[in-house]
Amino acid sequence: MGTELRMIDEDFRQSLLSKMSISQGNILFLRELLIEYKEAGMDKNSMMNNLIELRSSCNSDVEDVFLDLMDFVTGFCNSSLRIF
Incomplete structure (x- = not known):
């Protein structure tokens, strides 16, 4: 993975944790x-991988938040809420 992609991934993770x-x-x-990150060029796989990584390192009390966000990314939600 390129340095630029690693920086984007790290920025995404930090921004998400901050917003949470x-x-x-x-x-x-x-x-x-x-x-915002999709519009900036982050693809579905990268976003999912970051969410999975964050979920695996989080406390169980916020796990549902990551699962809900993953649903938006995968499209397992109301079609008006899909991100990809």
């Missing part, structure tokens, strides 16, 4: 960040 701390459980607020 202020989101007060608002999953749609977090979804907007995912859309």
Whole structure:
């Protein structure tokens, strides 16, 4: 993986964790960040891999947040909420 991609991935993970701390459980607020990264060029596989990595290292109390975000990425949600 190139250095630029690693930097984008790290920025994505840090941004998401930061937004989670202020989101007060608002999953749609977090979804907007995912859309921003998609529009900036992050592909579906990269986004999913980052979410999987974050989920595996998180506390169980926020695991559902990552699962919901993964649903938006994979399309396992209302079609109006799909990211890809």
